[in-house]
Amino acid sequence: xxxxxxxxxxxxxxxxxxxxxxxxxxxxxxxxxxxxxxxxxxxxxxxxxxxxxxxxxxxxxxxxxxxxxxxxxxxxxxxxxxxxxxxxxxxxxxxxxxxxxxxxxxxxxxxxxxxxxxxxxxxxxxxxxxxxxxxxxxxxxxxxxxxxxxxxxxxxxxxxxxxxxxxxxxxxxx
Numbered sequence: 001x002x003x004x005x006x007x008x009x010x011x012x013x014x015x016x017x018x019x020x021x022x023x024x025x026x027x028x029x030x031x032x033x034x035x036x037x038x039x040x041x042x043x044x045x046x047x048x049x050x051x052x053x054x055x056x057x058x059x060x061x062x063x064x065x066x067x068x069x070x071x072x073x074x075x076x077x078x079x080x081x082x083x084x085x086x087x088x089x090x091x092x093x094x095x096x097x098x099x100x101x102x103x104x105x106x107x108x109x110x111x112x113x114x115x116x117x118x119x120x121x122x123x124x125x126x127x128x129x130x131x132x133x134x135x136x137x138x139x140x141x142x143x144x145x146x147x148x149x150x151x152x153x154x155x156x157x158x159x160x161x162x163x164x165x166x167x168x169x170x171x172x173x174x
Contacts, residue, residue, distance in 0.1 A: 035132035044120035061172040073159035
């Protein structure tokens with residue numbers, strides 16, 4: 001039995017909608033397994049106490065760096081992140097530091113180190129989030145790179161070195 005042109009177009013349209021829905025469901029399923037959905041939807045506070053979520057940067061590549069003021073490797077890494085933020089200005093990449101410490105200590109640290117990227121404040125429960133993102137031991141610093149769609153494309157435990165950071169930034173921008 002031959003299909004009419006009209007019926008063929010309808011079937012093609014239904015197929016296209018089903019394919020798009022499947023692709024979208026696949027992205028959400030992947031984010032759920034990688035911890036990305038939880039990271040993007042978690043509410044943190046900024047240094048002024050306002051609630052913020054990483055979803056606010058939807059459509060922008062994100063380099064999320066979990067750190068603490070008392071963490072020696074974190075202190076080594078901060079100047080590299082400051083330089084990367086200056087170099088990436090206006091290039092579709094945002095660096096967000098998620099400090100596991102008090103807002104007062106993070107603010108003081110930020111002023112001392114002249115941090116030029118967004119800072120959010122997390123409490124000790126952020127360690128569970130870090131574990132969901134693949135850092136089983138909960139060590140710091142821990143960096144997670146998210147592409148423009150919000151998918152995790154990179155994870156790095158420990159202080160990033162300059163060449164590693166350049167590669168990560170290039171990968172996130174592509």
